[in-house]
Amino acid sequence: xxxxxxxxxxxxxxxxxxxxxxxxxxxxxxxxxxxxxxxxxxxxxxxxxxxxxxxxxxxxxxxxxxxxxxxxxxxxxxxxxxxxxxxxxxxxxxxxxxxxxxxxxxxxxxxxxxxxxxxxxxxxxxxxxxxxxxxxxxxxxxxxxxxxxxxxxxxxxxxxxxxxxxxxxxxxxxxxxxxxxxxxxxxxxxxxxxxxxxxxxxxxxxxxxxxxxxxxxxxxxxxxxxxxxxxxxxxxxxxxxxxxxxxxxxxxxxxxxxxxxxxxxxxxxxxxxxxxxxxxxxxxxxxxxxxxxxxxxxxxxxxxxxxxxxxxxxxxxxxxxxxxxxxxxxxxxxxxxxxxxxxxxxxxxxxxxxxxxxxxxxxxxxxxxxxxxxxxxxxxxxxxxxxxxxxxxxxxxxxxxxxxxxxxxxxxxxxxxxxxxxxxxxxxxxxxxxxxxxxxxxxxxxxxxxxxxxxxxxxxxxxxxxxxxxxxxxxxxxxxxxxxxxxxxxxxxxxxxxxxxxxxxxxxxxxxxxxxxxxxxxxxxxxxxxxxxxxxxxxxxxxxxxxxxxxxxxxxxxxxxxxxxxxxxxxxxxxxxxxxxxxxxxxxxxxxxxxxxxxxxxxxxxxxxxxxxxxxxxxxxxxxxxxxxxxxxxxxxxxxxxxxxxxxxxxxxxxxxxxxxxxxxxxxxxxxxxxxxxxxxxxxxxxxxxxxxxxxxxxxxxxxxxxxxxxxxxxxxxxxxxxxxxxxxxxxxxxxxxxxxxxxxxxxxxxxxxxxx
Numbered sequence: 236x237x238x239x240x241x242x243x244x245x246x247x248x249x250x251x252x253x254x255x256x257x258x259x260x261x262x263x264x265x266x267x268x269x270x271x272x273x274x275x276x277x278x279x280x281x282x283x284x285x286x287x288x289x290x291x292x293x294x295x296x297x298x299x300x301x302x303x304x305x306x307x308x309x310x311x312x313x314x315x316x317x318x319x320x321x322x323x324x325x326x327x328x329x330x331x332x333x334x335x336x337x338x339x340x341x342x343x344x345x346x347x348x349x350x351x352x353x354x355x356x357x358x359x360x361x362x363x364x365x366x367x368x369x370x371x372x373x374x375x376x377x378x379x380x381x382x383x384x385x386x387x388x389x390x391x392x393x394x395x396x397x398x399x400x401x402x403x404x405x406x407x408x409x410x411x412x413x414x415x416x417x418x419x420x421x422x423x424x425x426x427x428x429x430x431x432x433x434x435x436x437x438x439x440x441x442x443x444x445x446x447x448x449x450x451x452x453x454x455x456x457x458x459x460x461x462x463x464x465x466x467x468x469x470x471x472x473x474x475x476x477x478x479x480x481x482x483x484x485x486x487x488x489x490x491x492x493x494x495x496x497x498x499x500x501x502x503x504x505x506x507x508x509x510x511x512x513x514x515x516x517x518x519x520x521x522x523x524x525x526x527x528x529x530x531x532x533x534x535x536x537x538x539x540x541x542x543x544x545x546x547x548x549x550x551x552x553x554x555x556x557x558x559x560x561x562x563x564x565x566x567x568x569x570x571x572x573x574x575x576x577x578x579x580x581x582x583x584x585x586x587x588x589x590x591x592x593x594x595x596x597x598x599x600x601x602x603x604x605x606x607x608x609x610x611x612x613x614x615x616x617x618x619x620x621x622x623x624x625x626x627x628x629x630x631x632x633x634x635x636x637x638x639x640x641x642x643x644x645x646x647x648x649x650x651x652x653x654x655x656x657x658x659x660x661x662x663x664x665x666x667x668x669x670x671x672x673x674x675x676x677x678x679x680x681x682x683x684x685x686x687x688x689x690x691x692x693x694x695x696x697x698x699x700x701x702x703x704x705x706x707x708x709x710x711x712x713x714x715x716x717x718x719x720x721x722x723x724x725x726x727x728x729x730x731x732x733x734x735x736x737x738x739x740x741x742x743x744x745x746x747x748x749x750x751x752x753x754x755x756x757x758x759x760x761x762x763x764x765x766x767x768x769x770x771x772x773x774x775x776x777x778x779x780x781x782x783x784x785x786x787x788x789x790x791x792x793x794x795x796x797x798x799x800x801x802x803x804x805x806x807x808x809x810x811x812x813x814x815x816x817x818x819x820x821x822x823x824x825x826x827x828x829x830x831x832x833x834x835x836x837x838x839x840x841x842x843x844x845x846x847x848x849x850x851x852x853x854x855x856x857x858x859x860x861x862x863x864x865x866x867x868x869x870x871x872x873x874x875x876x877x878x879x880x881x882x883x884x885x886x887x888x889x890x891x892x893x894x895x896x897x898x899x900x901x902x903x904x905x906x907x908x909x910x911x912x913x914x915x916x917x918x919x920x921x922x923x924x925x926x927x928x929x930x931x932x933x934x935x936x937x938x939x940x941x942x943x944x945x946x947x948x949x950x951x952x953x954x955x956x957x958x959x960x961x962x963x964x965x966x967x968x969x970x971x972x973x974x975x976x977x978x979x980x981x982x983x984x985x986x987x988x989x990x991x992x
Contacts, residue, residue: 288375289337291445296385301417302444303436306625308418309454310774311425312432315929318422321431323410325420329394329551330590332382333448333630334374334401344372348639348678349788352879354984362642362873365603369398378446379403385443389415394551395542397603400637402451402630404551412437412453420453431455431589449626452590457508458616458673459659460563461648462851463812464831466721468752470731472690472816475699476843477809479524479573480708482858486808487713488574490977491865494988497530498578501864501872504601504609505567505857507584508593508616509560510537512825512832519835520569520822521576523843525706530576535568537582540600551596555586559830562847565823567615567857574861574976581609592616598634608641610873613860614679615648615853617671619657620766620783621775628672628767632784635678642873645679646860647671648852649804650760653720653921654937654948654958654967657775658756663924664948666775667936668762668958674803675764677787680878681803682856683970684719684759684810685914687817688900691717691727695816698902707843712903713975716807717917718961718968719850721814723753724920724947726957728814737920738955739941744922754945758919759810759852761967762959764801776926776936789879792971793889794964804970805878807914808858812850819854823847862976870985884910884982885964885971893963899972910978914969920957923948 336344350358363371373379383393383403391407409420416437423430432454439447483489491497511517517535521527539552568580583601585593594616602608620628638645650671652659657666674681689695692715700709717727723744724737732753734743743749764783772779783800795802811817820843825832833847863877874880888894888910897909900916923938923946937958939949948958959967981988 288340288373290375290377291335291337292378292381292443294442296440296442298440300441301438302441303438304447304449304626305436306770307433307436307449307453308624309432309456310622311423311430311456312421312434313774313929316423316425317434318424321409321420321422323408325409326406327409327412327420327453327589328406329404329588329596330406330453331451331630332386332403332405333451333626333633334379334382334403335446335448336372336374336401340372344636344640348636351640351875360642360871360873360875362875363640364605365399365608365641366605368637368640373398374401374446382443382446385440391415397599399603400633402599416450418453448629451626451630455587455589457587457592458618460560460853461615461617461651462563462566462853463651463660463757463849465818465848466813468814469816470690470728470814473695474813475817476707476820476848477817478707478820478843479526480704480706481710482573484708484710484712485714486974486976487978488862488976491980496865496868496980498575498861498864498868499532501575501578501611501868502581502609503571503575503578503611503613503857503860503864504581504583505564505571505613505615506594506597507560507564507567507582508587509555509558509564510584511564511568511582512557512561512823516565516822516824516835517568517572519837521572523706523822523837526572526576532577533572534579536579537584539585540583540597542600542603551588552585552600555584555593557825561825562823562830562832563615563853565821566853567613569821570819570854571613571857571861574858575864578861578864595634602634602637602641602643608638608643610642610867611644611646611860611863612638613646613857614673615856617648617650617656617659617673619669619775620672620675620764621666621669621771621777621781622657623672625768625770631672632676632678632767635676639678639876642875644863644874644877646682646856646863647674647679648856649674649681649683651684651758651851652756652760653722653758653919654760654762655756655921656760661756662754663945664756664921665924665926665936667777668948669766669777670762670764670803671760672767675767675784675801677784677801678876680859680876680881681805681970682852682859683761683804683807683968684850684852684855685716685807685969685973686719686811686815687809688715688717688916690815691731694902713905713912715902716809716899716912716914716973718759718914718919719810720758720917720919721753721812722755722758722921723749724922724957725918726920726960727917728753738939738943738947740943742943744945744947745943750945754922756921758921759807759968761804761919761970762802763798764803773926773933774928789882792882792886792965793891793893794962794966802967806859806881806971806974807969808855808973810850810852810855813848818848818850820846820848862974862979865976866980866983869980869987870983880983881971884979889913889964908978909975910982911972911974913963913972915961915963917968918957918960919968920948920959922946
């Protein structure tokens with residue numbers, strides 16, 4: 236949908252999102268079925284040893300012989316933010332104590348994951364149930380009992396045990412935490428917001444240490460949604476709203492729809508820590524853009540998945556109601572439905588507790604029931620590896636690993652902060668290079684973000700019709716893509732603004748226009764895993780004994796660096812928020828001040844041009860999850876981690892030198908047979924500054940200045956090596972590139988579309 240504007244014209248920023256509280260009667264059966272999956276878990280009394288679970292606790296507990304659990308303190312827990320201890324009787328509910336597996340158990344798990352995805356293995360796609368995972372890979376029952384007894388001896392309540400991924404759910408007071416874990420919970424003030432957190436790493440008896448990974452968590456900091464409101468400016472472009480019909484054309488979804496493949500019988504679950512403001516927004520979105528008329532079987536449900544009510548004290552999944560994240564929930568349900576309009580879209584949400592993210596509570600409960608877990612899950616939140624800490628990263632890794640064992644495909648937003656996820660949406664990157672720990676595990680698909688390059692190439696009229704279709708769509712074909720990047724450090728923005736370089740006194744980032752409009756950590760995230768294990772010396776900054784996840788076996792493709800670590804993203808889709816004129820439209824009507832909701836007015840009183848809008852990888856993740864639902868419909872109902880197939884198909888396409896016929900810059904001249912569109916123009920570099928802690932400058936990380944105030948992220952501080960630039964084949968800004976959905980589905984192993992691998 237075209238809207239004429241002037242370049243760099245200031246407008247009011249708009250958020251993306253929609254929300255709801257009510258369930259609908261039309262999806263009652265689906266709700267009941269999913270809840271039935273969740274009302275089950277294994278009580279401590281029923282705990283059984285996994286087949287390989289030897290005892291790790293071999294000594295008597297001595298409370299005076301302690302070991303520190305490093306990596307369990309938030310970077311914000313510093314003196315400058317400290318506002319004193321909380322009251323001793325303050326309760327922290329549903330903390331997770333993450334247990335370790337024996338090394339031989341962990342090896343067995345990793346071997347099985349590989350076999351489940353190996354077509355030559357007898358284990359291929361023989362997914363496990365939650366009970367089977369617990370039976371084979373649960374921690375030793377005596378160890379679980381010993382740790383549980385130790386917790387109760389210090390006044391904690393053990394609510395239950397998730398044996399499948401080795402988690403003890405417990406609650407207790409701040410005084411009990413100080414007495415048992417030897418760390419104090421304090422009040423903090425961080426950027427004007429009140430928080431609580433432990434001020435130092437906890438310590439436990441050395442006898443228990445072989446069986447305990449860490450505590451997740453003793454603070455109330457929560458991950459960020461990966462979404463960004465519409466930009467208040469454009470670069471030499473018209474505003475062009477992206478609607479579902481455009482998505483269907485650009486990524487070639489329409490041929491699937493034409494063959495009757497639109498997600499029938501499939502379910503896409505989006506996990507949240509909020510309800511929708513109103514389900515009416517979802518229905519208005521679908522009706523306005525023709526989805527309801529053409530695909531009437533699509534449905535929406537909201538659930539709050541619980542573990543077994545037989546053993547949890549009150550249940551850890553409370554209805555979160557509506558909060559500031561409800562715009563994220565709107566994005567997820569609407570755009571998952573846009574790519575899989577006949578699928579059942581299920582929003583699974585739990586309220587955040589004092590110590591836990593509600594989205595992970597929901598996912599934990601979905602994956603550990605005795606029923607069948609969902610086949611596809613989308614997560615649009617993020618936290619950098621260096622902020623999560625070793626325990627947080629370990630928990631996310633084991634949670635996603637559990638999903639993979641069960642055949643669940645996890646799609647996660649790679650982030651909206653270029654190469655520095657620690658500082659998403661900040662004015663400048665200060666923490667150096669890092670990636671999101673929610674996206675960097677070997678068990679999920681990390682979804683990155685692109686923008687459309689037609690305005691940069693001066694070819695907008697080639698790709699967008701002068702008039703809109705019946706449902707506001709105007710895209711004519713596939714459109715050249717570039718990395719999504721709103722920063723002055725962008726090579727393409729720098730050129731468009733008339734500068735020869737982004738850095739230095741004469742660079743775009745130190746110019747009047749650059750400082751006014753383009754300073755900000757905003758863009759599709761990507762880079763190497765670097766702090767999944769170990770802990771930083773400087774809070775939030777990769778360093779110390781940090782190490783990344785080892786490179787998974789599937790990540791072998793032309794362009795992928797020989798860095799020995801997991802790289803993200805895997806695949807990208809459009810995520811722009813308007814800097815080049817393009818952004819997503821959403822129906823999000825929450826009028827709460829500061830939430831940026833707007834009425835979803837339809838003709839004759841208004842058009843979607845008046846609705847909320849924005850971008851971010853939080854759009855890309857549920858869209859790709861929806862595309863996977865179409866693939867599952869035409870092949871197998873469960874796929875586990877789709878990365879194994881994505882990379883195999885990309886290796887076929889890119890070969891040993893890349894595939895010039897699939898270069899995204901060719902736009903509508905790309906080969907008709909491309910599965911991936913190789914993004915080769917642009918970068919996701921962002922501007923940076925030194926890090927200041929407690930009013931003291933502690934250093935400048937991965938930042939190149941060349942004598943100017945504003946620097947740009949660089950892999951060298953002595954010369955300009957931007958982090959990061961696109962290349963042929965795989966690259967950090969876009970991963971494997973974006974997808975041709977029809978060709979991807981046709982090429983999928985077992986496809987019933989007549990063109991298998």
